[in-house]
Amino acid sequence: MLVLTGRPKTYDMNRLPNIWFHEVTVNPPIMSSKIDAGQTVIEVEFTQFGRKGGAFVHKEFTRRLSDLSTAFHKRFSERFPVDLSVFSERQVNLSKVAVSNLLGGLGYFYGSSLVQSxxxxxxxxxxxPAGLFTATPSRSMFPRGFLWDEGFHGLILARWDPELAMETVGHWLDLMNVNGWIPREQILGSESRSRVPEKFVIQRDSIANPPTLALVVEALIDLLPKFSSAEVARFRQWSLTALPRLHTWYQWFNRTQAGSVPFSYYWKGRDPHEIHQLNPLTLSSGLDDYPRASHPSNTERHLDLRCWMALFARTVARLASLVAQYAQTETGQGHLQKLEEARLLAADYSGWADLLMDMNNLDQLHWSDAAGRYGDYGLHTDTVRLQMPAQSALEEGAEEPKATRVVDKPPIPQLITTSPGYLTLFPLLLRIIPPNSPRLGRLLDDLASEDIWTEHGLRSLSRSSPFYRKSNTKEDLPYWRGAIWINMNYLAVKSLRYYATHSRTPTDVASRANQLAVRLSQNLVRTVLGELERTGYMWEQYDDNTGRGQRGHPFAGWTALVALIISPDAS
Structure with missing residues (x-):
């Protein structure tokens, strides 16, 4: 990683810059096996800060590189332990490639977002103007920060180096405005804007994104017993600044994304006037074209956001309890006030978590007895199709007409349960449903059904859905309508391991969850690492029929979660 210390106002001989740039432009020689006289040769020398002696080249460079490589492999084996009776040495080595590429995608960005408010x-x-230290989904295709991606990136960083995870989460929280809103896509500065389609550049302060940073905070808390003393000290300091920001962010969600019914939520930003899409997009949810209510309205209830809010509240409650414990051991001015504030937040968020994880309320708002599954609620019909207007001669320069949605059967207010998939499994994926709930077995049935389960991973959308593999427009090919996504499959593996080992899970359900966890993890590892070995890339998503990688690549963002899937400590 290259780091600049900034431009000093005065030149200090005792504080030298740590990097020097010099550009040389030459005409490249014709490739040959020897260097002819007169050809330009550029020799690069490396130096190490604080190092005494000659240039950092030849044997010295090789020795240092070997030391760093050895240290990497040692750290990986400590942080990502793998059962070699389940996974092969080759798969372990490929998972190292995954983690290495995620780490290589860390970057520092600076500039301003274009905001509409x-x-x-x-x-x-x-x-x-603001700076952002963040991981990126793809260095070539998506070289910038994405809020909902970063929570999944942070899970790997938390395992590899907790301080890195704290640093990136801290940077994201520092981008919050006074109301508690964080722009979901960080397109900082003119250079970044030049890489993004104009319609996606503007960030609107009414639009949310899944609060996945809560996943990172939860992971850090879970990993605390394994932290070094230095990491514990850093977390203690970090938690004091993170807690009030997380509180402000949660309250923004509660104010702006609340539904018309108490304890319901819906993603703002769906267009009720959209006539050219088969099902209006829900970009703010991260699940984009996953089928929701066909006719957007403010009466919608979105199951996934309700579950995200429950997890968010649960995590803030845990963090506030830790901060209160830390405050008890402090002395000095203000420590009693810190203690009282942390205790109040812990109590408030424990209450919120209890309310949002209350199964009676969740069932009342989102459970269908007829379908035997959870779902969104809204004004909906499945009988929609895209139809091209009648053909007529186009005038020169005129745009080609777009297909328009035709509604063959009027929508009615209802629970939407005819499109099972990632969305309908959210109470399981985020471990909202209690281990002893009678609903758990039914969710496992859906997860294991041949319409969702494949030998390559879980489909995003069931084959039984009328929207399975259907394009949303002529140009907008199916995205979350069948393809396998590793971030959601990781959540499934993690949750299955949780229910398989929980003392309150009935024995037969625990046994089944364990079997599914083992099979799913093996399928995912075989798919992701097999494609990495075959193509040299990790991919944005995987075909649900063939397991072949597709769309964005190289995609070393949340696809690198395969390293946590392969590690037993992922649960």
Missing amino acids: SHSGPEPVNNW
């Missing part, structure tokens, strides 16, 4: 008028304005 009701507080600043109808025209978008530049946000304040």
Whole structure:
């Protein structure tokens, strides 16, 4: 990683810059086996800060590189232990490639987001200039920060180096505005904007994104017993600044994404006037084209957001309890106030978590006895199709007409249960449903059904859905309508391991969850690492029929979660 210390106002001989750039432009020689006289040769020398002696080349460079390589393999075996009776040495080595590529995608970005807000008028304005240290989904295709991706990236960072995870989460929380909103896509500065389609550049302050940073905080808390003393000290310091920001962020969600019924939520930003999409997109959810209510309205209830809010509350409650414990051991001015504030937050968020994890309320809002599954609620019909307008001669320069959605049967308010998949499994994926719930076995039935389960991983959308593998427009090919995504499959493996080992899970259900966890993890590892070996890439998603990688590549973002799937400590 290259780091600049900044431009000093005065030159200090005792504080030298740690990098020097010099650009040389030459005409490249014709490739041959020897260097002819007169050809330009550029020799690069490396130096190490604080190192005495000659240039960092030849044997010295090789020795240092070997030391660092040995240290990497040692750290990996400590942080990602693998049962070699289940997974092969070759698979372990490929998972090292996955983690290495995620780490290589860490970057520092600086600039302003283009923001549209009701507080600043109808025209978008530049946000304040800010820096962001973050991992990226793909260095070549998506070289910037994505809020919902970063929570999954942070799970790997938390295992590899907890301080890295704290640093990246801290940077994201520092991008929060005074109301508690964080832009979901960080397109900082003109260079970043040049890489993004214009329609996606503007960030709107009414639009949310899954609060996946809570997953990282939860992982850090779970890993605390394994932290070194230095890591514990760093976490203690970090938690004091993270807690109030997480509190503010949660309250923003509660104010802006609340539904019309108490304890319900819905993703803002769906367009009720959209006539060219088979099912209006829900980009804010991260699941984009996953089928939801066919006719968006403010009466919708979104199951996934309700589950995210439950997990968020549960995590903030745990963090606040830890901060209260830390405050008890402090002395000095203000420590009693810190203690009282942390205790109040812990009590408040424990209460919120209890309310949002209350099964009677969740069932009342989202469970269908007829279908035997959870789902969204809204104004919906499955009988929709895209139809091209009648053909007529186009005038020169005129745009080609777009297909328009035709509704063959009027929508009615209902629970939407005809499109099972990732969405309908959310109470299981985020471990909202209690281990002893009678609903758990039914969710396992859905997960294991041949319409969702494949030998390559879990489909995003069941084959039984009327939207399975259907394009949303002529240009908008199916995205979350069948393909296998590793981030959601990771959550499934983690949850199955949780229910398999929980003392309150009935024995038969625990046994089944364990069998599914083992089979699913093996299928995913074989798919992701097999494609990495075959193609040289990790992929954005995988075909549900063939297991072949597809769409974005190289994609060393959340696909690198295969390293946590292969490790027993992932649960």
